[in-house]
Amino acid sequence: MTTTTATAAIEVAGLRKSYGRLAAVDGISFEVGRGEIFGMVGPNGAGKTTTIECLEGLRGADGGTIRVLGLEPRADGAELRERIGVQLQQSALPDDIKVWEALDLFASYYRKAVPWPPLLERLGIAGKRNARFEKLSGGMKQRLFIALALVNDPELVFLDELTTGLDPHARRSMWDLVRGIRDRGKTVFLTTHFMEEAEQLCDRVLVMDRGRVVAMDSPANLVRGLGAETTLLFVADRDFDPAPLASLPGVTRVEKNGERYRVSGTGERLICLVVNALDEAGVRFRDVHTERPDLEDVFLALTRDSRAQGGEG
Ligand SMILES: Nc1ncnc2c1ncn2[C@@H]1O[C@H](COP(=O)(O)OP(=O)(O)OP(=O)(O)O)[C@@H](O)[C@H]1O
Ligand SMILES: [Mg+2]
Known part of the structure; x- marks a missing residue:
């Protein structure tokens, strides 16, 4: 202040x-x-x-x-x-x-x-x-x-x-x-x-x-301040092993579910790094979107106890 x-x-x-x-x-x-x-x-x-x-x-x-x-x-x-x-x-x-x-x-x-x-x-x-x-x-x-x-x-x-x-x-x-x-x-x-x-x-x-x-x-x-993760979701046009993505700086989790992939992590450059790595590996992707933490996540995290007690304290 x-x-x-x-x-x-x-x-x-x-x-x-x-x-x-x-x-x-x-x-x-x-x-x-x-x-x-x-x-x-x-x-x-x-x-x-x-x-x-x-x-x-x-x-x-x-x-x-x-x-x-x-x-x-x-x-x-x-x-x-x-x-x-x-x-x-x-x-x-x-x-x-x-x-x-x-x-x-x-x-x-x-x-x-x-x-x-x-x-x-x-x-x-x-x-x-x-x-x-x-x-x-x-x-x-x-x-x-x-x-x-x-x-x-x-x-x-x-x-x-x-x-x-x-x-x-x-x-x-x-x-x-x-x-x-x-x-x-x-x-x-x-x-x-x-x-x-x-x-x-x-x-x-x-x-x-x-x-x-x-x-x-x-x-x-x-x-x-929430330090919450950003997740990049995409569909790949061919099957590939996403394990190497896990070694990129900031990446904490990589998941594969059929043709759908999820890469989670922190840092301003996360999305850029993942997209570049996919490009270098020759993986083409579509239906890309990101899930980013927002103020609603902050609210839910900071007032979690109130929810458990039904709102009124
Ligand atoms: N006139 C009143 N007499 C007794 N209790 C009251 C009175 N006004 C509010 N309260 C109680 O004080 C607490 C805070 O109420 P307040 O209206 O300030 O909350 P609020 O944050 O504005 O909630 P909301 O988001 O629902 O508007 C609540 O538990 C409420 O039941
Ligand atoms: Mg009020």
């Missing part, structure tokens, strides 16, 4: 929050730099929403310190609310409120609000401005909540389960939208259950499990 206090959007040290005897957040510390897209991932019940609610000032912490944009969320709540945007995981609006009325209402809460029609355009719901909330599809409601979170042009926006319920097109346009927020110099704090989303979008990811931080780094470093 190189973030300094002067540039940090969020500073958390030793944060704790219990519900009765359950330590939902059990002493976590991290910083989020200004202009970062920071993601928090973890199994159901890991404590993500509880953490976010403490950062937003919606929930009082039991211990630790929190600074958000230099402010203390509970004591400086009124000022903080002007400067942050909040998309709640479980949001609700009156059924009969119209989309434009909701935006006008939320805009009226702030000293400074942006004109919201362009926001609706960007979120692809401009055509729904006169629709009643109850008539919106799940994904449309989600987009509306994101529009509401952005209506005060916040310096820092919290998006709890950004794209849950969105179709693949809407998900990708949401990624563009989030990158656009970051590119305008704002900070984004999000949670997601889609590891591909975290990998594509986040500058850094915090993996949380049972109230604790189990890892925090860039997606690429997290994947690298």
